[in-house]
Amino acid sequence: AHDVNHSEMDVAAQVRSALVDTISSERYELWIAEDTQWSWIDGALRIDFKNDFTCQLAKRMLSKDISAAVQGVMGCAVDVYFDVRPKSKTSPANELQSAVVDGIRHSEPRSVSGHSTVARVDGQRPAKRPLPQRLQPSQQLQPSPRQQNELWEQFVQGPSNQLAWTTANLIVSEPGRLSPVVLHGPNGCGKSLLAASVAERLRTVKRMRRVVHMSSEQFTNDFMEGLRGGGLPMFRRKYRDVEALILDDIQFFVGKKSTIGELKHTLDNLLKAGKQVVLTADRSIGDLQALGSDVVGRLRSGMVTPIFPLDEGTRVEVLTRLCTAAGLHLGPDIVSQIASRAAGDGRVLSGIAKRLMAVSSLHAQALDWEQCWNAVYDLVQSTQPVVRIADIERAVCNMFGLQPESLQSANKTRSVSQPRMLAMFLSRKYTPAAYKEIGEYFGKRRHSTVISAEKTVSGWLSEDTQLQAGRGLSIRDAIRRVEAELQVG
Structure with missing residues (x-):
């Protein structure tokens, strides 16, 4: 019997962690099935999948990202193998169902540490099977654990968000000039993605080391923890000794009097120091009066920027990118027709793309309009508000x-x-x-x-x-x- 070497476990775990940092936990859960096994054997990374469907899917969508993650951890080019574990005797129907379920994960994100680190059979080290799906050297990237402009390029510009996009560029160009910035709009319009993109650009382009991007709920939890444990000085250093503070969903502060007071003092501290503040909300400043005149007044003194529901052209582009990323080959007319009927919510479009990917896996041929519409009709209709x-x-x-x-x-x-x-x-x-x-x-x-x-x-x-x-x-x-x-x- 072979006892798993801790260094082997550590390398596989570090690679998974680096991969999640690069592509996000949501995308990791989408393309990597729960029972996928990772192992570090003889200086190479082996990833074993339950079936060929999930193996080919992950190889097509993530091979470059995985190679970059391995190279970032090891500091040099390393062979990466995609393989399929020996199949148990399963009926064809069950095997197909398993493939679809494994390929499309709809569960809440889990910690990657929940995965098996080294593939084992009865406590034995995996046999040295042939490694048929080796990545060629040309597919392996230069070290880039995180693409510097990944989030920035994900944001789709259009008439519904043009002012916000211009504002974001000004923030990155001259941090502190437009401060505070308030991005407000309905759910799914892209304000949180844009805020995250700004945080990323400030770190990578402006080389800022102290950029704090948090939800307002986390800010509140940290503040309450500081009150209970006498840790207010540490809390204030965390949120005030920064070059940029970005808080999502400030409507969460409504009704929390002590937290609002702390927020006001935090804003005062940062604005007087000329630091960049970016806030997002799901409603306009006029609907945030419950934050108090002091806070609202400070917000009005900056750049208040609305983001509207995605217009039709932007929806078409977003859905096109999502389908391309999912490996779907749909005609532009089909994408346009679906996008024109969907609500201006980016999250709904993401759900539509995932549904189409699942349905596509059941068909050998490309989906036609009727198949696509039948697959997503309920998603589209459920998001359309009744207007009088x-x-x-x-x-x-x-x-x-x-x-x-x-x-x-x-x-x-x-x-x-x-x-x-x-x-x-x-x-x-x-x-x-x-x-x-x-x-x-x-x-x-x-x-x-x-x-x-x-x-x-x-x-x-x-x-x-x-x-x-x-x-x-x-x-x-x-x-x-x-x-x-x-x-x-």
Whole structure:
């Protein structure tokens, strides 16, 4: 019998840890099945998979990342082998089901330390089987344990986030000039990804060593722990003795009076020192009044940047990248059709890509439109909010600063008529209401008035007209803001 050498265990564990640091635990869990066995044998890394499906999938998606992780740990090029363990007698149906389940992991992320480090059979060291899937030297990367621009390049730019993207570039270019920066928008719009990208760029491009990127929940937990254990000085050094502080989801602080007070003093300390502060929230500053006038005032003094739900073009690009990363080969028309029907939530698009990957594994041929749509229909439909004409009326009035009853009044001034036409246009787009019903709602107007409003707004869109009612706001921006409040578009 062979006792596993601790150095062998350590190398395999270090490689897994380096791989997770590089690609994220979520991507690791997606491509590496739970029962995958890692072993360090005779100066080479062997990865044993349960079946050929999961082996080929991981080899195609992660071979370069694994090679880079090994080289980062060992400091030199090392052979990496992908292999399949001897199969037990299993029915073809069970084997196929096992392959799909192993290939697509939907469980919560686990610690990589839960995996077996060295492959064993009855306590014996694995036999030296032929190693058919050796990575060729040309596939092995130069040392790069973490791609410096990985997150930055993941962020897909588009009309829905252009201002935020520009702001992020300014932060990286001149840290501290725009501070504090508040990125706010609905779930799945990309604000957390952008914040993480900024943190990464500050570390790699600006060579900042003290960049703290935390959730507001972790900030709160650390503060409460400091209060209980007398560790406030250590807590304050952690969050104030930094070059940049990035906090996600500051709406978490609402209702936590003592934590809000500590946050205020932390902001004061950093802003006076000219440090960069970036905060994210799922709502606008106007909806964060519960943080108190002191904190809200400090936030307003900086760069407050909205991020809207992903527009259609951005959704198409995001879904295209996700499908490509998953090894899916779908026609651009199919991707475009699915993206046009999905909500502007990046997480939903990620779920759609994973569902399509699972379904694709069951078919030898590329998926057609009907197969794709049947696979993801429930995901798309479940994310579409039910919008009423009254919801559109309220959102339009809020944006233009009008009284709720204004759009139903007889007022024909442009300050009211333009928002009314916009509300009619959006009512046709997002509700099943007929022209007659929409006209009745907005002051008992004729259906021909609604038809005319729809044509007028379409004309505005083709020319990107500036609305007089919106103090020079373009029609596209006006629609985008209303859609953001309705969480559609």
